[in-house]
Amino acid sequence: MRYGWGVLVGLGLVLGTGRVFAETGAVELRGTTEGSAVSGSAMLIDSPQGLEVTVEVMGVAPGKHAIHIHQYGACDDQGNAAGGHFNPDGAPHGFLPSDGLSKAHPGDMGNLDVGQDGIGLLAIRLAGVRLSGGAYSVGGRAIVLHEKVDDFGQPTGNAGGRIGCGVIVIGE
Ligand SMILES: [Cu+2]
Numbered sequence: 001m002r003y004g005w006g007v008l009v010g011l012g013l014v015l016g017t018g019r020v021f022a023e024t025g026a027v028e029l030r031g032t033t034e035g036s037a038v039s040g041s042a043m044l045i046d047s048p049q050g051l052e053v054t055v056e057v058m059g060v061a062p063g064k065h066a067i068h069i070h071q072y073g074a075c076d077d078q079g080n081a082a083g084g085h086f087n088p089d090g091a092p093h094g095f096l097p098s099d100g101l102s103k104a105h106p107g108d109m110g111n112l113d114v115g116q117d118g119i120g121l122l123a124i125r126l127a128g129v130r131l132s133g134g135a136y137s138v139g140g141r142a143i144v145l146h147e148k149v150d151d152f153g154q155p156t157g158n159a160g161g162r163i164g165c166g167v168i169v170i171g172e
Contacts, residue, residue, distance in 0.1 A: 023131045027143050029057060029166035032079040037118070038164040042143055050127035051138070053109065057145060057164060060114045066150030066159030067122065069107020069168070073140045079162025082142040085155075088135050093156050101128050106136045107143075111150050131170055139170040 023046040031038035037059030045052045055067065074081035085093065087105045094104030106129045114120035131139040145164030150157035 023170065025131045025139055025168045025170045027055075027166040027168050029055075029143065029145065029164045030075065031059070032075060032162050032165050036163065038145070040145070040164060040166075042166065042168075044131060044138075044168060046131050047125075050125045051129040051131065053122070053124050053126060055109075055112060055120075055122040055143070057112060057114065057120045059118050060120055060145070060163065062114050062116050062118065064111040064113055064149040065120070065163070066146035066148065066157050067109045067112045068105070068144055068146075068150075068156070068159075069109070069138050070142045070144045073142050073167040075142055075165035075167065079142075079144055079165040082144050082162070082165055086138060086141050093154055094152060096126050096129070097124060101136065107138060107141070112145065131168070139168055142167050 025044035027042035029040035039059055040057030042053060042055040069086050070082035071086045072081060072083040085105045086107050091105055092103055094108055095110045096104040096108045109124050112120045112122045129136045129138060131137060143166055144162050146159035147163050148160035150159050
């Protein structure tokens with residue numbers, strides 16, 4: 001123990017902090033019905049400013065489609081196994097980047113705009129949300145892509161059925 005515990009603790013803090021801020025997650029998004037053309041993926045990165053999420057989908061009907069993080073990491077039963085929106089505080093439904101955690105659910109990502117080619121991209125930052133740790137952690141939960149637009153009505157945006165779904169897997 002030539003350098004003593006202080007160095008060990010310091011090194012632990014550096015490594016620990018680095019791990020937390022660099023934590024990443026991945027999602028493989030699949031259609032929820034047999035023969036569905038829907039597919040896609042998402043990348044999630046914890047940053048000091050919040051969770052950075054990028055989503056890419058293919059094979060989706062052109063137009064706006066609601067996209068949210070739902071409570072459970074399961075996609076069976078046409079996506080219904082994912083349960084309702086992840087909503088630990090019982091907050092109203094909204095759009096997290098503009099409404100914040102007191103007036104939106106942690107995974108209220110609004111809409112993903114899909115072009116005539118069936119491809120849609122979304123890049124969004126969810127302030128206050130993390131992959132793991134704390135009340136607003138979303139690792140192990142599911143990202144759900146909906147049939148319809150999120151009109152931000154209560155309780156979940158009138159977004160209709162669940163056409164795509166995938167579980168957020170940490171560390172891939
Ligand atoms: Cu939803």
